[in-house]
Structure formats: C-alpha cells, structure tokens
Amino acid sequence: MFGKRIEELRKEQKLSFRQMALRCDLDHSDISKIEKGERNIQLSTILQLAKSLEVHPKMLFDFDYE
Numbered sequence: 001m002f003g004k005r006i007e008e009l010r011k012e013q014k015l016s017f018r019q020m021a022l023r024c025d026l027d028h029s030d031i032s033k034i035e036k037g038e039r040n041i042q043l044s045t046i047l048q049l050a051k052s053l054e055v056h057p058k059m060l061f062d063f064d065y066e
Contacts, residue, residue, distance in 0.1 A: 003035040005063045009053045010035075023052035 010020055010031075017028035025048055033039035034049070041049075050057040 001063045001065060002060065003037045005060055006031070006049060006053075007035040009055060009059070013053065015053075020052050024048040026052075 010017075015023075017031045020026075020031055021028040026045065030039060031049075034041060034045075046057055046060060050060055053060075
C-alpha cells in the first residue's frame with residue numbers, strides 16, 4: 001500500500017523513476033522496488049521520497065489500510 005501511494009504520487013507529477021531518483025539520493029531501481037513492495041525502507045528513505053515528490057512525509061501514508 002505504501003509503495004502504491006509512492007507510485008500514485010510519482011505518476012501524478014509525471015515523473016519517471018530516473019527523474020524522481022535525480023531529486024533524491026536513491027537509485028531509480030530502488031524506487032521501483034519500493035513501489036512494488038520488494039524493499040524495506042528506513043525513515044531516512046521516507047524523508048528522501050517525500051522531498052523528491054515535494055510533499056509532506058505524512059502524505060505518503062495517506063492510503064486506506066485493509
């Protein structure tokens with residue numbers, strides 16, 4: 001769910017994995033893995049993702065949890 005939210009925000013801004021990676025200190029392949037739920041992340045990574053998407057970190061957690 002977290003990864004889907006990242007993907008949603010990235011696509012809303014029409015960013016490719018590489019474009020988003022240029023905005024933060026992550027490799028484009030890591031962003032893809034995060035979106036697919038294949039990579040565990042740390043708080044520092046969450047902050048980098050939020051910065052690259054130009055949103056408050058809490059926006060990354062704005063999804064329905066089933």
